[in-house]
Amino acid sequence: MxxxxxxxxxxxxxxxxxxxxxxxxxxxxxxxxxxxxxxxxxxxxxxxxxxxxxxxxxxxxxxxxxxxxxxxxxxxxxxxxxxxxxxxxxxxxxxxxxxxxxxxxxxxxxxxxxxxxxxxxxVGFAFAVGPMVPESVRTLRDYLAWAKAHPDRASYGSPGAGTTPHFVGALLAKESGVELNHVPYRGSAPGVQDLLGGQLPAMSSPIGDYLPHLRSGKVRVLATSGAKRSRFLPDVPTYTEQGFKALEMxxxxxxxxxxxxxxxxxxxxxxxxxxxxxxxxxxxxxxxxxxxxxxxxxxxxxxxxxxxxxxxxxxxxxxxxxxxx
Structure with a gap:
């Protein structure tokens, strides 16, 4: 892990x-x-x-x-x-x-x-935002600032309660001091669909869940969880690069x-x-x-x-x- x-x-x-x-x-x-x-x-x-x-x-x-x-x-x-x-x-x-x-x-x-x-x-994990979050949010720190300013919308989805992506999000909340409400789904697919549809602001999920949707422009991946940048998302900085070493997994x-x-x-x-x-x-x-x-x-x-x-x-x-x- x-x-x-x-x-x-x-x-x-x-x-x-x-x-x-x-x-x-x-x-x-x-x-x-x-x-x-x-x-x-x-x-x-x-x-x-x-x-x-x-x-x-x-x-x-x-x-x-x-x-x-x-x-x-x-x-x-x-x-x-x-x-x-x-x-x-x-x-x-x-x-x-x-x-x-x-x-x-x-x-x-x-x-x-x-x-x-x-x-x-x-498999590595990624944190992504969708159309519910303003276009100006381009980094993980941007998202955390937005979440802190909008606590009623400060939430993230995962493939399920108790899954590794759930704990990545929970650690992000713990490390940043920003309260993030967890929304568990039964698998990644319904969560990603809600992300794309603007019903969910953010999602913590395996990297592969986002790859088919990147060209749509509706998904912006803000961080990945590996020790180094993923070859699948080479332009996306890791959690560690953005100051969250505890989320390297x-x-x-x-x-x-x-x-x-x-x-x-x-x-x-x-x-x-x-x-x-x-x-x-x-x-x-x-x-x-x-x-x-x-x-x-x-x-x-x-x-x-x-x-x-x-x-x-x-x-x-x-x-x-x-x-x-």
């Missing part, structure tokens, strides 16, 4: 490391990739692009199984109940594993109930096996996913979604999960978020 040091491995480096797909004799007959969000969304798109590649080595048949609901939790619960033989994988944003334990008091799983395999890519998409998965199954799955993520068509497909393709090792991903779970605990406490049942 906070940075990229745990999970980005360049394709060139991978090629010299001797990674290869498992032999046909080790193939899983049928593999299902659980996705906790509806078909057509970003998580679903990532799942499908990688799943298609798994058919070339890891499994004879690989299919995405959408289990939307409860903010992605249903898919994690399904993984927890599944056999650890490689027949079931979960593809999910990191927050379902590292953040949710701190915002749901009755969560039925924890990090001990999943086996990290490897990441598929990372990205989120990874990762694959998990059920608990107690054997080491050989974990490694075979990791090899297959790394090979998929290095494919030029997957890299290009991810880029269209504002995602940087990149994979790591099971050990690196396990370390990232542990560290980021602690980091999220601190962030949730800092912004004063009240855990939900």
């Amino acid at each position: 906070i940075d990229r040091r745990h999970f980005m491995i360049a394709a060139a480096g991978a090629a010299t490391a001797g990674w290869h797909l498992p032999g046909l004799a080790q193939q899983v007959d049928t593999n299902r990739v659980l996705c906790g969000f509806p078909a057509g969304g970003t998580t679903d798109a990532v799942s499908r692009r990688v799943s298609e590649k798994l058919r070339s080595g890891f499994a004879r048949v690989s299919l995405v199984e959408n289990k939307p609901g409860a903010g992605g939790r249903l898919a994690v619960e399904e993984l927890k109940r599944s056999a650890p033989d490689g027949s079931t994988l979960l593809m999910t944003p990191a927050g379902m594993i590292t953040l949710y334990p701190h915002i749901y008091t009755r969560l039925t799983y924890g990090i001990q109930d999943v086996t990290p395999v490897c990441t598929a890519g990372t 990205v989120e990874w998409y990762g694959f998990f096996l059920p608990p107690k998965a054997p080491a050989d199954v974990v490694e075979r799955a990791a090899q297959a996913i790394r090979a998929a993520v290095q494919s030029p068509d997957v890299i290009d497909g991810f880029a269209a979604l504002g995602i940087e393709a990149g994979a790591n090792t099971p050990a690196e991903m396990s370390r990232a999960v542990r560290e980021e779970t602690v980091q999220w605990q601190q962030i949730v406490k800092r912004v004063g978020f009240v855990p939900e049942a």
Whole structure:
């Protein structure tokens, strides 16, 4: 979440490391990739692009199984109940594993109930304003000044309460001292539509959500959340450049096996996913979604999960978020 040091491995480096797909004799007959969000969304798109590649080595048949609901939790619960033989994988944003334990008091799983395999890519977040905000607002500081002067309209949307973009906005309010009302949506699409339509002044969401709308002129992206400027929005300064270092964060998409998965199954799955993520068509497909393709090792991903779970605990406490049942 906070940075990229745990999970980005360049394709060139991978090629010299001797990674290869498992032999046909080790193939899983049928593999299902659980996705906790509806078909057509970003998580679903990532799942499908990688799943298609798994058919070339890891499994004879690989299919995405959408289990939307409860903010992605249903898919994690399904993984927890599944056999650890490689027949079931979960593809999910990191927050379902590292953040949710701190915002749901009755969560039925924890990090001990999943086996990290490897990441598929990372996504940064952006803060954008729409037609409700005057054209003169061109920077993050401009928006904060406008919000302070118009408290009745000082709000921002996010893809949902308890999501990473929600906390980016909450940290912005905390760091700036400007009260910003959070408007949660059920996914990014309805929030972006309200932003475009002038019903919502601002939106905190993954970078890819804004890319199709930039040419319309209705969306002005004011900040991005990476350590450096996004290659997808090179003219947009980061939060850090604008004085908000605490908002430097990205989120990874990762694959998990059920608990107690054997080491050989974990490694075979990791090899297959790394090979998929290095494919030029997957890299290009991810880029269209504002995602940087990149994979790591099971050990690196396990370390990232542990560290980021602690980091999220601190962030949730800092912004004063009240855990939900």
